[in-house]
Structures are given as C-alpha cells and as structure tokens.
Amino acid sequence: MKKYFLLASFCLPALLGLGQARFYNTVRIQYEKTVAVKALYKEIASDWYERIKDQLPQSSLSYYEFVGDTAHSLYRQSKETPYDPKSFYRPIGDNNVVYNDYRKGITISQKPIFEETFLLQDSLLNIKWKLTGDTRIIAGFECRKAVGILFDTVAVFAFYTDELTVTGGPEGIQGLPGMILGMGIPRLHTTWFATQVQVVDVKTQSLAPATKGKKVDRQTMFKSLDKVLKDWEYGKKLILATMI
C-alpha cells in the first residue's frame, strides 16, 4: 500500500486537504489486477485443486491502463503477463480492449476468447449500484465504496473517487459518479487497484476503439459463449470474465 501512496504522490500535483479539493477531467490510470488463483481453483474444482494446489501460485498479477476523459475512454492491458511454464494457472479474459463512449452511452470492446475475437458493440453495461458510507484511500484519492449488481447476480465492489470526474472503471464497469480506482468481483476472485494516477498531460483526443473482430451485440456474444461453456465451472468464469 505504501508503494501506491508514493506513486500517487509523484503524480498528484497536490495532496488532499480541507477545501483544497481538485477535480480532474482527464486521467491515465495504471491498474494492477490480482487473481486469487488458489481460491478460484478451489471453487471451480475442489477435488482437482487438492491435487494441483502446490503447482498453483497464490495469486497472479497483470497490468492494465485506463486513459480517458468524461466523453470517452480506452482500457487495455499495458504489459503482457509473464509466462510461468510451471504454473497450472492460465489467465482468463485478460486481453479485453474496452472503449466506452459516455456521451452516447455505448461501448465498443474487443474480447478475444479461445479461437474467436469478438468486437462487442452495445450500450454501456447496466449495473445496479448501491452506495455505502465506507471510504478508503486508493492511490492518494479518497474513494467511496459502492456495491454493484451485474446481470442481476454478480456482485461488484467498487471504490470510486469524486475527484476524478470520469465515470469509468476497469473493464466495462462504470456508471458511478466518479472514477473507480479499486474494484473487486468475488465471483472471479479478482481485484483491480489503481497503482498510479496521472491527471496532467493526458491526451485523449486520439482514443479509438479496436477494430478487429467479429461484430456482435452483447446478447449474441453471450449466447455463443453460453452454449459451449455453461456446463463447465471454469467456462462459467470465462463467460463472466469476457462479459464484463
């Protein structure tokens, strides 16, 4: 956590203070995504887990970058996850390239899964958010905790800050009054935390969605994944990791 504070203090021109709140309309955020691999596998297949647990890492880290303003944003992997030949864990849904247009309320997202690369074009994800009174500081910003329900069944815990006026977040998660800097989806045993927030000298004019892939809407993509993967515990996680 100390590391995050340090990084944040380099990037933030001013630290928090009474009445000195500043607001930023453009951001470049580095996220660290953590998958609790052991917990994930234990849930997917507890018998199998008992056998392979020594060959699984406790957690797996990957890195993402979010660049955007109040009009649009792009979220994508910033560096490739190091390959560990000995690990039984292979990342899932880790190469989504999410472009959100907040004015039009649409998303254009590239989602590679197995042999297919989908180019999802649909409205922004509809998430039922509940706000709580909990706050915590992430990357130097005070964030409020919100609990979201996605697809009516999937819980999303998000920490957003009022100080960044972009209403985005990791992957396709958005719709809160401020920028999401910390997020957890227990069903995927995954968290995303901002490690670095840059608010000056961020160019957002040239942000553009990915263009390659099979054009689908959310329903079509879901159907084509669901018909093959639904009877498979790992497959269900894959569907969710791809749909968010």
Place this chain on the structure above:
Amino acid sequence: MRKLTAVLLVFLFSCLAANAQSASIKGTITDTLEKKNLSHAVIVVLTKKDSSLISFARSDNRGIFSIPGLAPGDYLLMVTYPGFADYADDLSVQPGDSRDLGVIAMTPKSKILQEVVIRTGSAIRIKGDTTEFTADSFHVKDGATVEDLLKVLPGFTVNSKGEITAQGKRVDKVLVDGEEFFGDDPTVATQNLGAKIVDKVQIFDTKTDQDKLKGIGGGSDTKTLNIKLKEDAKKGYFGKLEAGTNLNQYTDAKALFNRFVGKKKLSLYGTKSTTSTGSLGWDDRNKLGIENDYEYDEIGGYYYSFGTNDDFSNWSLQGLPNAYSAGGLYSDKWNGDINSLNLNYRYNRLGTTNVGSTLKQTLLQDTTFYNNESTRSSGVKQQHVASGKYDWKIDSLATLTFRSTGTYKTSQSSTHTSSEALDENHQYVNTGDRTNDLNSTHKQLDNQLTYNQLFHKKGRQLIATFKYSLVRDDNTSSLFSNNQFFKKGILDSTSITDQSKIGQGDSRTFGTKVTYNEPLTKFFNLVSEYSYNDNHSTSHLNTYEKDGDGKYTVLDPLYSNNFDLHAFSHTGTVTLRYLNKKLKYAFGGGLSAIQLRLNNLDHSTRNIYNFTNFTPQAQISYNLKAQTSIGFRYNGTTRQPTLDQLQPIRNNNDPLNIQVGNPNLKVGFNHSFNAWYNSFKILSSRYIYMGAGYNILEHSITTYNTIDSFGKVTSMPVNVNGNNNWYLYSGWQLGQGDKKLTHGMDLNLNGGRNVTFINGQQSINSYASFEVGYRMGYSVQEKYNFSLNPQLGRSISSSSLRKDVNNNYWTYGGQVNGFLMLPGKVELNSDVNFDLRQKISAFDRNTNIIVWNASLGKKVFKDKSGKFIFTANDLLNQNKGYSRIINSNFVTDQRYQRVGQYFMLTFQWTFSQMPGKN
C-alpha cells in the same frame, strides 16, 4: 448461468421507460465554513429502500446542479465532496415536480480517533488485528447456540434482534471456518450452530473482499466474526449398496461406504460378482478417494501414476469369474496439513473356469502346418495389498515422502490341454495331451523415500529418491504330458513326461536417483539426473521325475536351473529445456553402464555381460495460435537383451514349443520419430488431431524358429537389421453438448516390416492395416440420446516365404447406443456392438460377433436414492472371447469363454449424511 442468461436478456431489451410525468430537482452546494459555493460536488439520488443509485450529477462552477428525469417516489439525496462529511436527506418527488432544493450546506469532516481496548487472558489471544477466544473456556449451558456463547464473551453484546456488537463496533459479517455460512445474514450461523462444536471465536475488522484477497486491510468501523469449528464437527458419510441376481447362477453385490470426520477419512468397500472380476469402476474408485494417488513430476511439470498391471482387472479376464474383493482406505492430515497419512488395504479373490481353443497356422516356404489346441482350465488367484504413504512438509521448501507397499499373492491353477498338429495334407504330425498344475505364492515389499528440496531461487530444485524392495517367490508345479509323433500320418514315436517342479526366487533391489534442476535464464532450464540401481537375485528351479517308488525325487538336469544374478547400473542424464509461451523445446541424452554377473550354480560357470546404453532425445512444440499446436519428437533408445533372451530358463511346460537362449546377442537400438498436430476450436466445438510416427530398429532382436518334421518349434532370439514400423492417426470432431448434433471421423493406419527366420530361411513380413470410423450422436438430457459409430477396416500382410498365401481381410462393424426415458420415468438403455470380420482362408470358423446389452431402470423413493435395474446381457447370446493375431509366418485365432446371455434384476441404494444437512 441459466439465470444469468434470462436476466441478461431482460437487461438487454429493457430500456428506460420515458416517463412523461418525470420530475426534476435542482439546488446549490455551499461550504459552511468558507461560505463559498462548491463546484464538482457529486449529488446522487438513491432509492430509500436499499440505497440503489438512481441518478447522479455534478455541481457546476457556481455550485449549481440539476437532475432531471426522476420518476415520482421517495428517495435519499446524498451530496459528497472530498474532505467534507456526506450530506444526506430524504427526498420525495411528486409527478411533474420541478423542485428547487435551495442551498445545501456541506460541513468539513473532523477526524475522531478511536481507542481500542485490548483485553488479555488465558482464553483470549491477540494476533495482529485479530482477537481470538477459545470457546471451551467460557461456560454455556447444554444445547446453547453460538449466540449464547457470544453473550458470555468479554466485549460482546447481542441484542434482541440477534445483532452483535463486539469491541464497540457492529458485527456485520459472520464466517464459519473463514467462509460465509448460508449467505450474509449473521444470525443464520449464530442461532443455528451449537456452541459445543465451536473451537474458537475470532473477531477482527471487516475487510472488503478485495482486502481479503490482497491481504491488506483498509480502515473499517465494522467487525467480522469468524467461528472456527472443532475438527470433529465436520462429519459426514455417504455410501452405496447394490445387489443383483438372475435367480440362478449369477449374483452381483457391492457395498461402498465413506465417512469423513474433519480431515480424517475412512472408506470401506466390498464386492462379490459372478459376471465380472468385481473390481470397482473408475467412478466408484474416485468417490472413495482410491484413485487419488497421483504423483507430480516437479521437473517435467506433469502428472503421472503407476498403472499397476493387475491380474484382477476386467481387461485381462478370460473365462467365467467368481470374484470377491474388499478394501479400505484411511487418510488423515494434521498440523495444518503439514503431515498427511494414507493407509490402504485391499483383498481380491478371483476364481475362473475357462474352456478355450486356439487355431494356429504356420506358413513355411515349402509347406503349411496347422495346430489345433483346446484347453480346459480352472484356477483361483488371491492377493492382499497393504500400502501406506506419509508426507511431511518439513518447511516451505522441503518435503519428505515415505511410501511402502506389501503384497502377498497366491495362485492355484490347473490346465488341461489337448493339441494336434496337421501338415498341409491335414495328416497328423503330432498329437498331445498335457496337464499343468501350479501352486505359487509371491511376497513383495517395496519402500521408497523421496526428499524434495526447493530453493529461494525460483525453479531451482533437488529431488532425491531411495528405493528398497524385497521379493520372494515360491512355486510348485506338476506336468504330465503325452505326445505322439507321426511320419506321413503313421505313429512314429511317443513321449511321456511326468514331472514335478519346485521353484524358489529371491530378489533384493536398492536404487537411488538424484535429479537437479537449475534455471539458467528465465526460459532455459538444465535438468541433470543420476541414478544407481543394484539388484541381487537368486533363482532355483528344479525338475524331478518319478523314482521307483513313484515319488518325484530324480532330478532332471535339463530342465533344472539354479543361478544367482547381480545386476547393477549407473545412469546419467542431462537435458536442456526451453519453455516459453509459444515455443517449447528440450534436448539431451543419457548414458548408462550396466553389468550383469550371472553365476550358474548348476555348472559353476560365471558369465559377465556389460552393456552401454545411450538415449538421445529431442522434442519441439510450437503453439501456432490459441489451442493449436504442432510438435516433433525424436527418441533414441537402446534395446538391451533380457536375461531370458541371453540364457533362458529351460522350460518344457509346453514340450512342443521350446525357447533357447543366445549369449551372443548384441544391444539393439531404436530410432523413434513422432510428429503431431492438434487444433481445438472451443466456441465452435471443432477438434482436429493428427499424428504420425516412424521407428527404425537397428540390431533388433527377432526370433529364429526351427520347426522339425514332428512340428516341434524351437525359438532362439537373434539380431537382425531392416525392421521398422510406422503409424498415422487422425480425427475430426464437431459439436458437443446437449441438444446438439455431434459428429466426427477418424482414420488410423499402421504398418511395418519384420524379419524373422524359419528353418534357416529369412522371412520378410510386411503388414499394414487401416481403420476408418464415423461417429454421430444427439442427446436431450433426461429424455433420450443415441449415438452411432460405424467402422470399416482392412488388414494386409505378406510373407516373402509364402507369396502365394493371402491373409488380407476386412473388418467392419461398430456401435449403436441409445437411451430413452419411457413414461413413468423408466430409463431404457441399449447398446449393440458389431464386430464382423471377413473369413480368411486359414480358418473357417465364424468370426462375427454381435453383442447386444439392454437395461430398464426406475428410480424409487422420494429423494430418488433407490433404483431398480433390469439388465439383459448379450440378448443375442453371441458373446465369445476372440482374438486374432497375424505374426509373420504364424496366424493365430484364439477363443475363450465369457459370461454370455443372462437377465438380472439389480437394486441400488445410495445414502449420505453431510454436515449442514438434517
């Protein structure tokens, strides 16, 4: 996921209903302290019921905001601004309202330091931010719940609604053994679990799920309670009983039981069968945890298990069985899984009776022999196997494993064989009758100690293994044979053998292996291995003939062998491995020095054989894209002659087929080339696989057969060049899952060239076979399914000695399987297997077998735990054991008995009691 589908669809098609009567609100946000308007403040409208976010806005430069499009109703208005306390107020809007909320004043946040009182005591421990109470230290009445226990714990209060306050903070989460207990209502756990089963109560600050995953806590004003149950409170059992009979000669019964108490697990099973060997299926074995004995190759990065070549598996069953088996498994882990123990015992008893026949055709250059043989046999095999495995994780880097297995096997059998050999004119060459009786015991003890050490440098690893085994064999057998030999169809001579044999063998093996992996770079690893193996064995086999008193005391030195053998080897291997996401390759080689010192105790001679074996290997594989890979492998293997090939134990159990040794055998060498391609498209469920391989054998060991005019075959191993074989397999499959047509094709080819010798003449035998199959299936769960799998194949072989003989034939057949749920939830299953072969000139027996099995099943009881099954096995009564082997100049057609047609009624009952279930 179905629910997710439905919900998702609703979401996708729902759009916000434009409401003509929608209301709007506006207002201004100010700072009470500095009396200035606040811009960028977040104004959110939440539902009053559950704080769901309805809409939000930001205040502008002048602190003014407006939120349009609100449906009429009761809301909560919340205003937030960094560094200020949240403002919240009720908001009620009427249809068509346009409300001005006026000025909303925000107050800066003031910090309140909270003190935490730490209590100590023998029953209370504080670890980091966790306070732990030992439940048994606090007295509660019998039948008390966890809630009653909490009421007596220091610092806890529980109100009438069951809400808990601990250390001045609200408890918002109750976990049982670190996991949520039936959702997040804390009272479910506290009011339903008995206090007696609680080991410890832990209280700590509530962390978000993210914190928990990351192990980092954030500030929080609520507490989480974790109730740790006593190990023995995690109890449960499950089992299965099954019994079936045809009210006549066939009965099958099976009982399985598994009980677990915490990490202790006990499984017991017993079976009896007259239709199979009674060995448990994979499913049952897995349930009982018997199949869990996998090993992981740390260096290679793959799993393996030693397949025990079992005399009691259904695969090797010939004849009619009468089988019993029983076993048990106990496992436990303790000390936080640092120590674990597995104990395993099983007993098998398999009695079989068999009537079989073998037809054999021997093709010589100038003539053809026919051998017809019929056997009647009966026997009983029994075995007791006890094994144990103990694992000790010494620390985070070192592990010690000890495993030990003891086996005791006995076998009694009696076989009567009648044989006749005919020449090409179908005139007798020889006829014979023989009876072999055998009584044997086998005792074996294997011990293995493995030490595994990891290092702080990632990837560096040392594994040392020590093995020690003891084997003792005792057997007695008797042979009575009467053979007549003919010349031109006229009896020429008779030979009678009446002998008793006593055998005894002892073997002691010590072995050690050390493997070391050194990561050279991120992607390169160097694996070095050294092993030493040392075996001392003695073998005594003495054959006695009858003396004048009819007792077997006269030694027959020709068929008596007594020797001791000392064999030892040193082996070193070095492999360089490269592993990356797309490309993987490895190459290296091994060298072993082997010495066999053979003392012949009968002749007091000593032979020393030295062999040097070399094993080069290389492998490369490349991932073309996701789920598509291509690879190539080369292996070079030395083929060392076996002791039997160098100096066989002279054996006259079948006086018409005699094996002799060849001490001049050279070491053979096998070059093996393999290539493969796999492509799996998961979303479109398409799978393509193919592979091909080619083996060239240098100095390969083949047989030199000498057949005398009486049809007696003497075989001797010799070295030969020019042997090779090849194979190709490929398949394509499309579709999978419920309500989808799945179909596929596969094609397999193989062939080769074998050189053998018959009566001094070289015989070059070429063979090839191909098989093509098509599969299709369709299933609707709980309703019906069917699958169809026709197959066509052809087998081709030729011998240079007999170009005139045609042993080529077609095979065709396949399977048809189906399931149908009949009215009244009666399940009908049917499967038919067609195995049809073209007759070849050598044999005129019917070679077509069609086996049709069917069953009707009905589940009974409210929880469907019982099931009646009526089985019809082999409806067409054609189930015969059959195998055909075409081997250079011999064509063999073998038949044996199998359980044929029967009708059986079986009842199955499964039961279970799991924790948390009543």
